[in-house]
Amino acid sequence: MKTIYVNETNYKEIIKNLNSRKEDFLSDIDYTVLKIINDIKEKGDKALLYYTKCFDKAELKELKVKDEEIKEALEIVDDKFISIIEEAKKNIYDYHLKTLQSSWMIFKNDGIMLGQKVTPIERIGIYVPGGKAAYPSTVLMNAVPAKIAGVKSIALASPPDENGKINPYILAAAKICDIDEIYKIGGAQAIAALSYGTESIEPVNKITGPGNIFVARAKALVYGKVDIDMIAGPSEICIIADDSANPKFIAADMLSQAEHDENAASILITTSTKIAAEVIENIKIQKENLSRRNIIEKSIENMCLILISDNLKTSFDICNEIAPEHLEIMVENPFEKLPLVKNAGAVFLGKYSPEPLGDYFAGPNHTLPTSGTAKFSSALNVESFMKKCSIIFYDENNLKKVQDKIAYFAEKEGLDGHANSIKVRFEDGKSN
Amino acid sequence: MKTIYVNETNYKEIIKNLNSRKEDFLSDIDYTVLKIINDIKEKGDKALLYYTKCFDKAELKELKVKDEEIKEALEIVDDKFISIIEEAKKNIYDYHLKTLQSSWMIFKNDGIMLGQKVTPIERIGIYVPGGKAAYPSTVLMNAVPAKIAGVKSIALASPPDENGKINPYILAAAKICDIDEIYKIGGAQAIAALSYGTESIEPVNKITGPGNIFVARAKALVYGKVDIDMIAGPSEICIIADDSANPKFIAADMLSQAEHDENAASILITTSTKIAAEVIENIKIQKENLSRRNIIEKSIENMCLILISDNLKTSFDICNEIAPEHLEIMVENPFEKLPLVKNAGAVFLGKYSPEPLGDYFAGPNHTLPTSGTAKFSSALNVESFMKKCSIIFYDENNLKKVQDKIAYFAEKEGLDGHANSIKVRFEDGKSN
Incomplete structure (x- = not known):
């Protein structure tokens, strides 16, 4: 478990290696x-x-x-x-x-x-x-x-x-x-x-x-x-907390992430040094009673990070750069911070929305993008099991009106076979 | 160019190799x-x-x-x-x-x-x-x-x-x-x-x-x-035609596909032997005037297929198995056949909706799934450039009501750290 002071100029360097945990091709x-x-x-x-x-x-x-x-x-x-x-x-x-x-x-x-x-x-x-x-x-x-x-x-x-x-x-x-x-x-x-x-x-x-x-x-x-669906990497949680947060809850949620896997990442980003210290203390206490303590200890050693940031805006910037699978926002008025969330698989708002609620029960999918892929991908959803076929219909009159334009475009691309496909339909004045 | 008689029992064998044109991994x-x-x-x-x-x-x-x-x-x-x-x-x-x-x-x-x-x-x-x-x-x-x-x-x-x-x-x-x-x-x-x-x-x-x-x-x-977006293979068109279709148009549209690439596939599936013969004749005539004739001739030699099928239903079954990038339906009342279309990137209905209309002009995207991937993927679209973050909020009262259920579920999965994350929030009756 590392504690690092971050600001808007140094954070990119610090989290650079966080999202390169995935296996390379051709291994x-x-x-x-x-x-x-x-x-x-x-x-x-x-x-x-x-x-x-x-x-x-x-x-x-x-x-x-x-x-x-x-x-x-x-x-x-x-x-x-x-x-x-x-x-x-x-x-x-x-x-x-x-x-x-x-x-x-x-x-x-x-x-x-x-x-x-x-x-x-x-x-x-x-x-x-x-x-x-x-x-x-x-x-x-x-x-x-x-x-x-x-x-x-x-x-x-x-x-x-x-x-x-x-x-x-x-x-x-x-x-x-x-x-x-x-x-x-x-x-x-x-x-x-x-x-x-x-x-x-x-x-x-x-x-x-x-x-x-x-x-x-x-x-x-x-x-x-x-x-x-995706090539999933190890699971991760990012928790953004101010001094209104409960360190016991934060510690419990970080531990729930850590028990998944030795490479699972638990990251706290907080503006409060007091909260940071209390979370560290609570992690030590709570982990003693958990059956997967061996995994948890390795995971905390490897991938647990506590970042103390200048201000809440920077905390969200850092989080968007990490693009975590799970994001918990434990600050006063968490809903008001929702506009700042750009890259995350799922966001859990407030003290009583812990990540396991989403894993099992609330309704949204727990299959979420990991390793920073929330920058470009989404949770598994109904769309994941559907596909869309475009439908195109022009009647004779409407194609006739634009025939020259399409043929001209095609010829400029050097595809006169494409132009021919339009022209053949009108070459005798009005073809069948 | 091959002409093959197909029916509902032999078509799968015939088109089996059509969708394995893509490069293999680790080449x-x-x-x-x-x-x-x-x-x-x-x-x-x-x-x-x-x-x-x-x-x-x-x-x-x-x-x-x-x-x-x-x-x-x-x-x-x-x-x-x-x-x-x-x-x-x-x-x-x-x-x-x-x-x-x-x-x-x-x-x-x-x-x-x-x-x-x-x-x-x-x-x-x-x-x-x-x-x-x-x-x-x-x-x-x-x-x-x-x-x-x-x-x-x-x-x-x-x-x-x-x-x-x-x-x-x-x-x-x-x-x-x-x-x-x-x-x-x-x-x-x-x-x-x-x-x-x-x-x-x-x-x-x-x-x-x-x-x-x-x-x-x-x-x-x-x-x-x-x-x-996708790993695109060579382009392809499938045209389903009955004897109401115009063989000149069909030939022109197959040629427009063929000019893309020596491996581009142009497939006609028709219930009419007369149409099949006239399309072959028209391809021969029309290709003479096209500037990319060399590519077209190789493409026709390699990947042009004319399938004569028993009936229209079988024609659509074949087409769904091929899952073509482009599908043109040139039959009487093409709209009534839309329910039969399951796998295709884009469908062009009727005589005056040739594929180049979609390539350049109509509006739907021309970046379409190839090599049979229309079985599970869609055209490039606005969604391709967006991602969705799930939002989850429970208040204290609602989490309290279901706390036992979530903890029980987590314990059955052997994840007592997950159960702990729920329990810690209520262990003192009402925690902060």
Whole structure:
């Protein structure tokens, strides 16, 4: 944990390395991942079963989860959890439904129609990590917007444990989200199978969901063949606080970020040296009672930063340069600062909007841009599962009026075939 | 040019190879491109000037285009062309303005506010190819939506000729679109400079625009550091026609596609053998008068396909599987077939809506998904230059009501640091 005094002239240098935590292209990992992808492309299910045995230690006969297994899982998961998932699902549904876009059309000059036909992507794959980090919330955050978009066919992939079982909480969440097609596959081999298909798995058009470095690199390498949501880096939080903030809350929220990953970043930007000192103290106290203390301590050592800034405006400038995945604003009148927020995945306003509220429950998506990519990208949303086809109609009269202009433009670009396509329609005065 | 009879059972096999025209990852080109990127990262302007001398044969002292050069260009370009560009720009502006999204908010339970803050990407780079294929329309199609989105800072990159000049039509279009920052750089070195910055070029957050294979691979390799619009493959058109269609128009439109590139694909899907024969005849006649006949003949040889299908429904199924960049529907009552269109970049309806109308003039963007990526992606649009930050606010009372549920969810995911972040806010009954 480092404490640094920052001002508007030195901050860019200080945070420069913060967003270069992602893996580079053409690393050794890429070659391993590329071999796995090629094996799946060539040998299909056989290679898939082989890698599942290698990496997940599971000897499977069938890759697809059976109805009985889903029923079993629903019996294991307690009713309280089911009802919480259902409530969270409703919140996620209500929020995302607001962003569903419609096809539209405009009419011009009594003979021109232009518009967009908005349609769902036909088939998607959701990747859900297994093992120690089995997150049923991932299922909700990916499946709900896809369902709202109207995606017809969803395949969920998650690695099995040594007994060949997928985590029952993941299966329960999948059932609640009406996903019936679930495969016991993980890692780069799962991404390859979803992208290229095998004997038993139909290929998808887009893959979403988080994963370890092998999953992330596999997604980067299949991008183009299929679409992907993003190449996610480690998680991060930025908290902007003035002296009205509660250091206990800040410490707790930084710790909740730190427990994700040794490379997860927790950054406090504050105008108050008093708050800074109290947060450091509170982090020390609170971390003692947390089960993932080992990860937390490494994460704090590596990626925890406390920046003491001159003024609130500079705090926001710094934050916009970091472009954090999560931003908590714990100052007086946090809403009045919203105009200053330019680059962030999600912003949590005030003392009672901690980040875990957004991870599980409030409604907005928890799949957010990391490593500074909030400068140019957004949370997973309904649009992520739709695409837009432009619609163009001109009647004869309207094309005739502009034929010379289009032909002239085309000829200036050296494309007389394009000009010909216009001219041929009118060369006999009025062609059919 | 091949003519093939297709039906609903054999078409998938026939079109299987059509969408695998894109370059693979980790090809030899990637290593060349990666070397260029690393050189620019390390040596900045010096490397940029070196590569510009190597590849563009231009010895430059300054990379940035001067005001005098823009003035000069405006004198070279004729008034008729300027006025056509201005009319096209207005059409593009009007269409794209319809898609500008606003920030929004919803209110729940007298204490919950959720929404999205929609903001422009701060700085973008537009790449415009030079040389023989100097397309001022590219400038319009990229700059206009970016301006509508509210992008503050736009850098345009285009390779110079041997005299160190950028094509005057490109400069004129840039001026009309209020782009003042123009650099004489091209190829992978331009993409690297825009992504990482040099002494004289500030880095951007997103790069859009077409380019040759080096530009395309460079964009793929910098993706993640910056955003990109797409990795474009060769252009393609699919025309669905019944016996009401005019074979002369179809031939002209296929030729306009073929003149782009030896790998550009022109595909006719028709239920009429008569139309098929007449289109072949018309292609032979019309191509004789086109200046890019050499490219056209190779393109027709390589990538021209005439599919004769059983019925119109199968024609659309085939087309959806191809997911063409451009789709022309030349059948009776083309609008009634719009529900059958699932995957296409843009659809042109009827006899008087040829593809070049969309390339230059109608308003919708001509930057469209190629190589089957219309299955999951859309035309460049205003949204391409914006990002959305989720907004989450809960007041004390509303968080208190759901605190147990969130903490329970977090604990089930093994993240007690997340549970702690909720609990710490209420542990003393009512904390500050």
